[in-house]
Amino acid sequence: xxxxxxxxxxPGFMLLAAVLRAQxxxxxxxxxxxxHTNVQEVVLDVVVRHKDKSQATNLKASDFTITExxxxxxxxxxxxxxxxxxxxxxQPVAMEGASTGATAATPVIAHEPNFISIVFxxxxxxSRRNALEAATEFxxxxxxxxxxxxxxxxxxxxxxxxxxxxxxxxxxxxVRLALKGNAAELAAASANVLNETDYTLTGGPGGxxxxxxxxxxxxxxxxxxxxxxxxxxxxxxxxxxxxxxxxGMVDLVSGMRTWESLEKIVQxxxxxxxxxxxxxxxxxxxxxxxxxxxxxxxxxxxxxxxVTFYCIDVRGMTLTTSNGASTGLMESATATSKTKGTMSSSxxxxxxxxxxxxxxxxxxxxxxxxxxxxxxQGTGGFAVFNTNDxxxxxxxxxxxxxxxxxxxxxxxxxxxxxKYRQIKVVVDQPxxxxxxxxxxxALPQLNGEALKPFEMAALHILDGGPRxxxxxxxxxxxxxxLNDGYHFEMSIDVPVAGLTTAVxxxxxxxxxxxxFLALLKDAGGQVVAKVSRQIDRDVPAAxxxxxxxxxxxxxxxxxxxxxxxTIDAIAIDPEGNRAxxxxxxxxxxxxxxxxISNVVVVRSIQPLSAPRDPGYPLExxxxxxxxxxxxxxxxxxxxxxxxVIYPDRDxxxxxxxxxxxxxxxKPIAISKPDVGSPDEVNSFPMFQFARLPTGDYVAxxxxxxxxxxxxxxxxxxxxx
Numbered sequence: 001x002x003x004x005x006x007x008x009x010x011p012g013f014m015l016l017a018a019v020l021r022a023q024x025x026x027x028x029x030x031x032x033x034x035x036h037t038n039v040q041e042v043v044l045d046v047v048v049r050h051k052d053k054s055q056a057t058n059l060k061a062s063d064f065t066i067t068e069x070x071x072x073x074x075x076x077x078x079x080x081x082x083x084x085x086x087x088x089x090x091q092p093v094a095m096e097g098a099s100t101g102a103t104a105a106t107p108v109i110a111h112e113p114n115f116i117s118i119v120f121x122x123x124x125x126x127s128r129r130n131a132l133e134a135a136t137e138f139x140x141x142x143x144x145x146x147x148x149x150x151x152x153x154x155x156x157x158x159x160x161x162x163x164x165x166x167x168x169x170x171x172x173x174x175v176r177l178a179l180k181g182n183a184a185e186l187a188a189a190s191a192n193v194l195n196e197t198d199y200t201l202t203g204g205p206g207g208x209x210x211x212x213x214x215x216x217x218x219x220x221x222x223x224x225x226x227x228x229x230x231x232x233x234x235x236x237x238x239x240x241x242x243x244x245x246x247x248g249m250v251d252l253v254s255g256m257r258t259w260e261s262l263e264k265i266v267q268x269x270x271x272x273x274x275x276x277x278x279x280x281x282x283x284x285x286x287x288x289x290x291x292x293x294x295x296x297x298x299x300x301x302x303x304x305x306x307v308t309f310y311c312i313d314v315r316g317m318t319l320t321t322s323n324g325a326s327t328g329l330m331e332s333a334t335a336t337s338k339t340k341g342t343m344s345s346s347x348x349x350x351x352x353x354x355x356x357x358x359x360x361x362x363x364x365x366x367x368x369x370x371x372x373x374x375x376x377q378g379t380g381g382f383a384v385f386n387t388n389d390x391x392x393x394x395x396x397x398x399x400x401x402x403x404x405x406x407x408x409x410x411x412x413x414x415x416x417x418x419k420y421r422q423i424k425v426v427v428d429q430p431x432x433x434x435x436x437x438x439x440x441x442a443l444p445q446l447n448g449e450a451l452k453p454f455e456m457a458a459l460h461i462l463d464g465g466p467r468x469x470x471x472x473x474x475x476x477x478x479x480x481x482l483n484d485g486y487h488f489e490m491s492i493d494v495p496v497a498g499l500t501t502a503v504x505x506x507x508x509x510x511x512x513x514x515x516f517l518a519l520l521k522d523a524g525g526q527v528v529a530k531v532s533r534q535i536d537r538d539v540p541a542a543x544x545x546x547x548x549x550x551x552x553x554x555x556x557x558x559x560x561x562x563x564x565x566t567i568d569a570i571a572i573d574p575e576g577n578r579a580x581x582x583x584x585x586x587x588x589x590x591x592x593x594x595x596i597s598n599v600v601v602v603r604s605i606q607p608l609s610a611p612r613d614p615g616y617p618l619e620x621x622x623x624x625x626x627x628x629x630x631x632x633x634x635x636x637x638x639x640x641x642x643x644v645i646y647p648d649r650d651x652x653x654x655x656x657x658x659x660x661x662x663x664x665x666k667p668i669a670i671s672k673p674d675v676g677s678p679d680e681v682n683s684f685p686m687f688q689f690a691r692l693p694t695g696d697y698v699a700x701x702x703x704x705x706x707x708x709x710x711x712x713x714x715x716x717x718x719x720x
Contacts, residue, residue: 045380046405046436056432067424073409081404113274114401116149120178121282128179130314131281134390135175139168141398153178157613158261159186183610259294270305277401281312284368299378303437304450310397311372313385378438416444418453454534458517458570461579468578470498473629474569478598479617481591485561490518490531493629497548500576509538515572516554523564531556560588594648596703599714602640603628620685635694635718645684647705655705659688662698694718
């Protein structure tokens with residue numbers, strides 16, 4: 001479903017689109033949050049087949065009946081996209097209220113773009129061979145006009161291996177990299193894509209961490225250095241391993257990474273015009289614990305964005321399927337969502353605490369093909385499994401990309417109550433089979449973006465609803481300059497002890513559940529950007545005390561153009577029925593070719609389990625930085641600051657850095673470190689370590705590159 005506009009064109013139709021770009025919009029009439037419930041147009045891509053599997057391409061609008069939650073709908077527009085013409089043929093539609101003497105419009109042929117994303121999840125050696133065969137079969141098919149593809153791989157994040165192109169030779173090379181490349185090569189490919197654009201896709205778990213109440217920056221000696229390696233990792237190996245395990249327990253649950261990554265790809269592809277297709281190749285698709293709603297959530301988001309999934313199980317021919325269903329190509333699974341049992345999966349094998357989970361949670365992940373069917377069929381595609389011959393399936397996918405009906409209607413119900421609206425499309429010829437999207441969540445829009453179900457409660461509270469304050473910190477951190485603004489990371493820090501975490505006596509687990517939302521408003525009070533995150537995990541009761549000594553830290557990317565803004569941030573404790581808010585002022589300067597980020601006080605550094613994500617500015621080659629939003633550090637252990645230098649590529653030589661500490665307005669320490677070598681995206685991540693007595697300080701960083709000089713400062717409090 002595409003709200004309001006039929007097609008939103010972006011320069012070059014690139015997937016690497018800006019995340020939540022701030023735009024100039026009229027000021028609202030009041031100080032309240034503007035939640036739009038305007039009529040939204042639902043757009044369906046419909047494939048109709050005869051019993052012999054051939055497509056029926058001679059149907060008229062009057063042959064179709066569409067219902068939404070059982071209510072008949074009136075077709076607003078109707079057209080047939082034809083592969084042979086690489087375009088679509090618009091056909092006249094009898095509109096409600098139209099004059100009987102009106103002249104029908106002459107059918108026309110126009111070009112409609114098709115964007116195909118080929119996404120490879122982690123898989124075994126045999127599966128990789130099958131995946132290579134399937135992808136090769138697909139790329140061997142003819143790409144007609146306006147058809148482009150991109151290649152992605154998923155591990156701990158989304159690796160963008162090649163942007164959209166019709167160059168099938170380049171795509172084939174990216175496919176081989178996805179299936180045979182190591183983690184460093186995949187990260188380097190993403191960095192190469194990032195170097196070609198100001199924007200990147202920040203996917204996967206990036207940004208959610210859980211820390212114990214231990215300052216991991218403890219070390220015997222502090223010094224100034226470039227952040228080319230983690231200087232704290234060797235002396236803190238055991239603490240860092242514990243933090244990594246706990247972070248995994250909370251965030252890197254097997255299955256959730258994949259669903260969040262797929263939802264992130266859907267989010268960005270939704271902004272592209274035309275038909276969007278995702279070929280997802282994997283060993284199956286599991287449900288994460290406590291998030292069995294995620295399938296329908298991704299289906300709804302895909303249907304809103306006109307994105308169709310085709311899921312391919314690349315394990316090949318097996319004696320028994322993992323869900324016990326019939327083998328071969330499953331075209332219809334209308335009973336899937338009704339019969340699918342509760343599924344769960346064990347966390348990543350890297351997490352020792354996974355042994356604490358119940359055996360039932362570990363064993364119930366077998367229905368992985370049912371999820372593939374539900375995701376595919378729910379978005380108008382189909383799933384492929386239990387086969388070693390992918391040629392016919394790939395040809396059929398390309399046929400549906402090229403040839404399909406596009407039908408739109410305006411829902412008769414204007415009540416956006418958050419319920420799932422089931423869509424049913426039938427034709428009056430019983431020998432025909434119809435494939436299309438199955439529904440969407442009826443949610444209002446905020447700044448043109450459909451709300452998620454959990455965001456509704458947060459918006460009502462921000463708009464004057466009841467709240468019960470509990471402690472948390474929030475801050476927007478400015479990083480990379482863009483063409484017309486800056487990349488920010490909205491960081492929110494909530495002590496786990498402040499959340500309600502009751503232990504279930506049957507499962508012997510505690511639910512760690514929090515919801516976060518931040519609204520960026522312009523000077524007129526209009527919402528121009530929104531970021532949100534929901535964390536919902538089960539923690540073994542034996543680990544709860546340790547978890548409650550820690551912090552839940554969430555970072556969420558957004559972009560903002562120059563101007564003055566305010567940020568309304570909210571943290572919700574759903575289990576305790578409590579909410580807490582913060583109001584923050586933000587001034588965004590004019591972007592420059594040369595810049596330095598905000599200076600961040602470091603809470604901890606985590607070792608990376610994979611090469612850094614170049615699109616996540618708090619990661620560097622030696623680890624991931626977790627900011628201390630309370631601006632405090634330990635005087636006995638020392639303080640650490642982190643910042644990133646973004647040099648002007650046209651200015652020769654390396655930047656010169658001066659770092660000064662002030663106490664009561666007087667300089668007490670100065671350092672002039674060497675910046676080292678630039679990283680793969682031509683930036684210089686930097687650390688400053690220092691031992692200082694207890695007290696309040698100001699740290700000032702001055703960077704000179706050629707004739708350009710930039711300065712950033714931050715306050716820091718050293719506590720005993």
